[in-house]
Amino acid sequence: MKTYNLAVIPGDGIGVHVTDAAMEVLDVAGAKFGFEMAKTSFPWSCEYYLETGAMMPADGIETLRGFDAIYLGAVGWPETVPDSVSLHGLLLPIRKAFNQYANIRPHRLLPGIEGPLRATGFDILCIRENTEGEYSGAGGRVHQGRENEVATEVAIFTRAGVERILRFGFEQARARRGHLTSVTKSNAQKYSMVFWDEMTDLVAKDYPDVTVSHMHIDAMAAKMVMAPQDLDVIVASNLFGDILTDLGAAIQGGLGFAASANICPDRSGPSMFEPVHGSAPDIAGQNIANPIAAIWSAAQMLEHLGEAAASEAVMAALEATTRRGVGTRPGASSTDEITAAVKTALSA
């Protein structure tokens, strides 16, 4: 039997509950499709930080390196640990350390879900750059606390970094409906975003079969609400992709439905799978978190591991579940009920 070594980081808040749900579904999928998930769980979280002073041990990255994949629930508990500490201590370094430069986030309505838009038939794949750009962590503060304080944040875009995410996006577009929209803000950010536009045009030459559009981030935000059905693959920087994928989550019915794969395309390190939503301290521990995004992310992981049939079966089980009206409205079904329904559909 094929065995995959999976590092599991449940994290904080509802991250823990939805990770449990996703792991249960993975076990059912394994039993059905003949593989085993050998899971090693790591307690790295804000609680861990309060105990040890770090979000993960000094050798955390080295520990993760040997795994076939990483599954992460959600990180953050702002009441006790500032997000700027918790995220920069765990989530963001993992994305960067393993060159998980392609963050893949699909946005479409599962059956039975009434989203906030009147529009329905959209199917968007957002490819977010995941390792540099506006979240490089560069910048500083001078004259802190004084009248003349200045804070800077430096967005850093490398040619290699921009080129590889664009190529990745073009490959995805080629495998889908053949259209790619590159999102920048080159009318107001004349260094980084003009550079990104140029790189888009350059890489596009290698993909004559893909039609390319340029759109500014503000116009794209409006587009996703006004006419999401016109969009196919979107490629965007770290920040812009972050914003657009929460918006994508919203139009697909909410954060409870938005899956995410942090992919290291050259497989020099493990990829990481996590729902788009956060730890949601306000609803933690109440058995009401929607595990659908987490389970969808697990399906992305199965696909990445080469278990395409299992991945498709999990997606079909999710769709069967929402089609029946389970998990489609906030609070109507518990986390456990939704998970059970997906497992039942999957074993059927």
Next chain:
Amino acid sequence: MKTYNLAVIPGDGIGVHVTDAAMEVLDVAGAKFGFEMAKTSFPWSCEYYLETGAMMPADGIETLRGFDAIYLGAVGWPETVPDSVSLHGLLLPIRKAFNQYANIRPHRLLPGIEGPLRATGFDILCIRENTEGEYSGAGGRVHQGRENEVATEVAIFTRAGVERILRFGFEQARARRGHLTSVTKSNAQKYSMVFWDEMTDLVAKDYPDVTVSHMHIDAMAAKMVMAPQDLDVIVASNLFGDILTDLGAAIQGGLGFAASANICPDRSGPSMFEPVHGSAPDIAGQNIANPIAAIWSAAQMLEHLGEAAASEAVMAALEATTRRGVGTRPGASSTDEITAAVKTALSA
């Protein structure tokens, strides 16, 4: 009769048409409420750039300084002049030169308009920082065109700049429903946005009557689609405000409805009024641009000039027009028809 000296910059594309519309409505308002708009028109635009090599003359800013207000249609014609040139040569320098640090953008549905959302009863006032932050124009490119090229964009936030926009936002919140949401991304941008969060908490102490929320830009983008009715005043940085106001335009039915005032609160220079939409080269010259955003912006200008009754009358005329179904759907009424309907309603 009171006379206001107005600098008019129609700009490019549909900017010209909607400016004409707004000026006609202003004349009707003046006749009714007893003031005169003495308009001086400036041809500064991409066409002007192609003729002269600059978007405006070297003394353009000095020329504008003496006016009571500036009205701008839209700037940009990317086919002939890169946006990074046209915007940095005209729109952005005006905002900065006259300390128009508060960009006020209201988002609500006019009567008769069916927006893209199922939700309807929202009334949001977005206050966008307008002079620094992510659009400071700082940054650079090294090793341009080479494998090791790096492009940077430096977001610069000054204490004075952040404090004044927050105070402005709190004043607005106090005059409305008493709630302010400060939008940052302090979980991933640990210098600039952590600073903004701290400043929010500091300024909030002076406004105990205003309730304050912090929200990340990604969550806010989702919120504006999922539950816009929960929002009152939003305060955001230059980039975040830019994105959220296009999104705001989308939920109010489209860019044709989104007004914008670039305010210099201390009145040390003229303020500038312009619709949120751009020059829309694809529909220029066809008499189909919706002038409602432009006319709404003119109403904001009247209010700023102290003509509150005239401003309210223009808004009432806009509402009467859309309530009748004129201008509510793209292409159904021409620019001229909508303008005529507003003028008729205003003179009635």
